[in-house]
Amino acid sequence: MSLRKAESHSGLQPSLLPSGVFFFLLILVFLLATTTEADCSFPAIFNFGDSNSDTGGFWAAFPAQRAPFGMTYFKKPAGRASDGRAVIDFLAQALGLPFLSPYLQSIGSNFSHGANFATASSTVLLPSLFVTGISPFSLAIQLNQMNELRVRVFEMSPQGPGNC
Numbered sequence: 001m002s003l004r005k006a007e008s009h010s011g012l013q014p015s016l017l018p019s020g021v022f023f024f025l026l027i028l029v030f031l032l033a034t035t036t037e038a039d040c041s042f043p044a045i046f047n048f049g050d051s052n053s054d055t056g057g058f059w060a061a062f063p064a065q066r067a068p069f070g071m072t073y074f075k076k077p078a079g080r081a082s083d084g085r086a087v088i089d090f091l092a093q094a095l096g097l098p099f100l101s102p103y104l105q106s107i108g109s110n111f112s113h114g115a116n117f118a119t120a121s122s123t124v125l126l127p128s129l130f131v132t133g134i135s136p137f138s139l140a141i142q143l144n145q146m147n148e149l150r151v152r153v154f155e156m157s158p159q160g161p162g163n164c
Contacts, residue, residue, distance in 0.1 A: 042095045042097070043113065044097070044112070044113050044114035045088070045091070045092055045095070045097060045100060045114035046114050046116075046117070046146060047100055047114070047115075047116045047117060047118055048117050048118060048142045048143070049088075049117075049118035049122065050118060050119070050120060050121060050122040050123075050135075051081040051119075051120035051121065052087065052118075053087060053116065053118040054080065054081050054086070054102070054118045054119050055079075055080060055086060055088065055089070055099065055100055055102050055116045056078060056080055056102040056104075056105055056116075057103060057104040057105065057116060057117065057118060057119040057120075057137070058104075058119040058120035058121065058135060058137075059080070059081075060079060060104040060105035061119065061137070063079075069081070069083070070083060070084060071083060072084045073085050079102070081120045085099075088100060088116065088118075092113075092114075097113045097114070098110070098113055100113070100114050100115060100116035101115060101116065102115075102118075102119075103115045103116060103117045103145050103146075103149065104119070104137075111153075115146075115149060117137075117142035117143075117145050117146055118142070119135045119137040119142075120134075120135060121134040121135035122135045122137050122139065122142070123135075123138050123139070124138065125138060125139075126138045126140055126141075
């Protein structure tokens with residue numbers, strides 16, 4: 001039975017998952033960045049998301065690590081929900097930037113090339129009766145964390161926010 005017949009038969013319409021849309025946009029941005037002739041410079045990446053791009057934020061907040069957590073690529077526990085690199089790592093590498101440090105892992109982190117606010121099991125909406133998730137770091141919380149980092153950077157910068 002074809003997909004169209006199954007749709008009309010069941011009454012259900014196919015929909016893209018938010019993560020599918022995210023990956024499509026990420027790949028589109030990557031392709032545009034690599035095919036352009038302009039001399040563009042990306043000095044930093046600031047990433048928001050869930051386990052698809054978490055580089056250790058969830059495990060920094062809740063340190064109950066279980067395998068594989070990055071052992072294959074990093075040769076040591078890296079606090080990841082995967083056993084290697086995530087798409088954001090490949091994007092950073094393609095732009096000539098180091099891997100992003102998780103915002104929640106402040107010890108040993110370098111945020112001069114950006115930060116990763118993504119944590120596993122995050123949701124777009126705040127947790128409620130209808131939205132559930134293990135992680136308390138919804139998109140609104142991640143955006144607040146970004147704003148807090150921005151404020152602190154401007155406080156420490158001798159130039160201030162107007163001369164960056």
